[in-house]
Amino acid sequence: MSPVPFADRLIEASRRRGTVLCIGLDPFPDLIPTLFGPRTDPLAALTRFTQAAVEALADLPAAVKPQLGLFEAYGPDGYALCRYICETLTAHDTLVILDAKRGDIGTTAEGYARASLGRQPGFDADAVTVNAYMGLDTLRPFLNIARAHSKGVAVLVRTSNPGAVDFQDLKVDGRPLWTHVAQALCPLSTELLGASGWSGLMVVAGATYPEEARALRAMLPRNLFLVPGYGAQGAGAAAALAGFVPGPKGLEGGVVSSSRAILYPPAAQAAGNLADWRAAVRAAAQAAIADLRAAE
Amino acid sequence: MSPVPFADRLIEASRRRGTVLCIGLDPFPDLIPTLFGPRTDPLAALTRFTQAAVEALADLPAAVKPQLGLFEAYGPDGYALCRYICETLTAHDTLVILDAKRGDIGTTAEGYARASLGRQPGFDADAVTVNAYMGLDTLRPFLNIARAHSKGVAVLVRTSNPGAVDFQDLKVDGRPLWTHVAQALCPLSTELLGASGWSGLMVVAGATYPEEARALRAMLPRNLFLVPGYGAQGAGAAAALAGFVPGPKGLEGGVVSSSRAILYPPAAQAAGNLADWRAAVRAAAQAAIADLRAAE
Numbered sequence: 001m002s003p004v005p006f007a008d009r010l011i012e013a014s015r016r017r018g019t020v021l022c023i024g025l026d027p028f029p030d031l032i033p034t035l036f037g038p039r040t041d042p043l044a045a046l047t048r049f050t051q052a053a054v055e056a057l058a059d060l061p062a063a064v065k066p067q068l069g070l071f072e073a074y075g076p077d078g079y080a081l082c083r084y085i086c087e088t089l090t091a092h093d094t095l096v097i098l099d100a101k102r103g104d105i106g107t108t109a110e111g112y113a114r115a116s117l118g119r120q121p122g123f124d125a126d127a128v129t130v131n132a133y134m135g136l137d138t139l140r141p142f143l144n145i146a147r148a149h150s151k152g153v154a155v156l157v158r159t160s161n162p163g164a165v166d167f168q169d170l171k172v173d174g175r176p177l178w179t180h181v182a183q184a185l186c187p188l189s190t191e192l193l194g195a196s197g198w199s200g201l202m203v204v205a206g207a208t209y210p211e212e213a214r215a216l217r218a219m220l221p222r223n224l225f226l227v228p229g230y231g232a233q234g235a236g237a238a239a240a241l242a243g244f245v246p247g248p249k250g251l252e253g254g255v256v257s258s259s260r261a262i263l264y265p266p267a268a269q270a271a272g273n274l275a276d277w278r279a280a281v282r283a284a285a286q287a288a289i290a291d292l293r294a295a296e
Numbered sequence: 297m298s299p300v301p302f303a304d305r306l307i308e309a310s311r312r313r314g315t316v317l318c319i320g321l322d323p324f325p326d327l328i329p330t331l332f333g334p335r336t337d338p339l340a341a342l343t344r345f346t347q348a349a350v351e352a353l354a355d356l357p358a359a360v361k362p363q364l365g366l367f368e369a370y371g372p373d374g375y376a377l378c379r380y381i382c383e384t385l386t387a388h389d390t391l392v393i394l395d396a397k398r399g400d401i402g403t404t405a406e407g408y409a410r411a412s413l414g415r416q417p418g419f420d421a422d423a424v425t426v427n428a429y430m431g432l433d434t435l436r437p438f439l440n441i442a443r444a445h446s447k448g449v450a451v452l453v454r455t456s457n458p459g460a461v462d463f464q465d466l467k468v469d470g471r472p473l474w475t476h477v478a479q480a481l482c483p484l485s486t487e488l489l490g491a492s493g494w495s496g497l498m499v500v501a502g503a504t505y506p507e508e509a510r511a512l513r514a515m516l517p518r519n520l521f522l523v524p525g526y527g528a529q530g531a532g533a534a535a536a537l538a539g540f541v542p543g544p545k546g547l548e549g550g551v552v553s554s555s556r557a558i559l560y561p562p563a564a565q566a567a568g569n570l571a572d573w574r575a576a577v578r579a580a581a582q583a584a585i586a587d588l589r590a591a592e
């Protein structure tokens with residue numbers, strides 16, 4: 001267990017590696033190259049692919065975000081593999097944001113918090129994504145365990161999918177529901193505050209809505225952002241960075257996540273051997289890092 | 297795979313067993329009697345306790361609802377155990393509503409839908425609870441897999457925890473957000489409609505707010521309810537049944553879930569052997585069934 005708050009560890013990693021990029025480790029079954037094994041043995045292909053992705057990419061981004069649902073599709077073995085991948089990332093000194101989108105009441109939320117952020121038999125991730133629809137009391141176990149173990153909690157506020165408008169954008173007192181969720185998080189931010197001045201109570205705010213990211217930054221000046229939707233989901237680097245602010249080594253204030261553009265670029269999909277595949281995904285990650293830096 | 301829609305299977309089970317009771321299989325680590333093993337080996341105690349609970353209780357309720365988060369707290373082995381428990385319930389001809397509260401976009405939601413409702417390596421549960429905050433597109437993979445496999449989907453609408461007021465009760469156009477979530481589900485209900493006239497697109501509506509359950513029934517006349525919060529969470533049988541309607545064998549229209557009052561009654565906690573424990577939990581389940589029937 002690190003005694004350094006998650007927020008400070010993420011800011012430090014971002015400065016050290018010179019990027020706010022977070023690589024989304026999304027093992028889409030239909031996109032895993034046959035280089036990693038035949039479609040007839042999907043768990044073996046998943047295992048080899050995700051291990052290779054970690055070995056190829058772990059040193060580059062500020063953090064890696066494994067998408068737990070895509071591992072769970074492979075059953076208990078996929079779930080166990082995801083925990084192993086988290087351990088491997090930690091061994092590479094790379095921060096892990098487990099994308100689990102959990103949320104439940106009381107002791108069940110405590111179960112999910114222990115599973116995601118706790119040590120063995122937990123995933124021991126550095127942060128976890130959570131859904132707050134059920135209410136602030138459902139965040140409490142996550143906040144308590146995060147504070148005790150110097151971990152982070154990333155709350156879904158305004159997501160980047162088309163359906164985000166269905167409920168998140170409904171107007172309450174003349175402004176969107178998601179702003180009320182954000183406002184409710186504000187008083188909790190100090191619980192996970194680091195010496196950097198940033199809070200490890202992250203907010204998930206989609207890159208597809210830059211005006212909203214700016215509004216969110218004004219409401220939550222200390223909360224780190226987890227910005228999905230950069231790259232394949234359509235948003236450019238400037239939009240993804242809309243909620244970021246100047247720091248000593250460039251823009252800071254969170255991480256910007258990209259998955260498909262890095263894990264499945266055409267050159268990687270066409271690669272005939274592991275060395276070519278590795279070079280292609282590293283080049284794609286470095287291109288994303290350069291693209292984000294150019295937009296600052 | 298059953299060709300009979302989940303809604304019809306739940307109504308049939310409820311009529312056959314003469315109850316709308318759903319037993320929540322919530323293995324709270326601090327409440328598992330030491331009869332099932334020492335606290336120093338929690339996974340062994342969890343395994344013996346949950347297997348004993350299934351053997352003791354599976355024939356009584358209309359359905360059983362395993363609380364996945366409390367299994368995940370034990371890591372990948374707990375996750376695998378929950379799947380095994382689901383298989384065991386199915387072998388007892390008891391319907392399984394997996395309480396997972398999943399929710400994510402696109403292919404990730406598809407991963408969770410396959411994990412929960414799909415056959416091996418999935419849990420093959422009869423229904424799964426989901427969180428719709430991210431939008432209706434996040435329900436699509438669950439609905440598709442549910443329709444293809446004659447399964448159900450239970451959407452969180454108005455939960456029974458104190459924090460439910462934080463966001464679910466915020467007023468949109470003069471009425472609570474949860475009513476907008478309910479309204480949005482209405483057109484989707486026909487996708488999982490059974491010959492009974494009921495839809496397997498269930499709504500989770502807490503027993504602590506009976507007026508709201510009645511309002512919800514008026515909005516969604518065909519959707520089965522999953523009512524948590526009966527028993528230990530404080531709501532009585534009459535409140536829990538507020539959204540139910542007369543059927544050929546008594547009130548119907550969903551299930552009412554109870555966990556603590558059935559799994560951990562004082563007599564079971566004090567039991568010195570398995571036979572006494574078994575008699576105590578069965579008596580508690582039968583008392584809940586009688587309490588619900590008396591309130592009709």
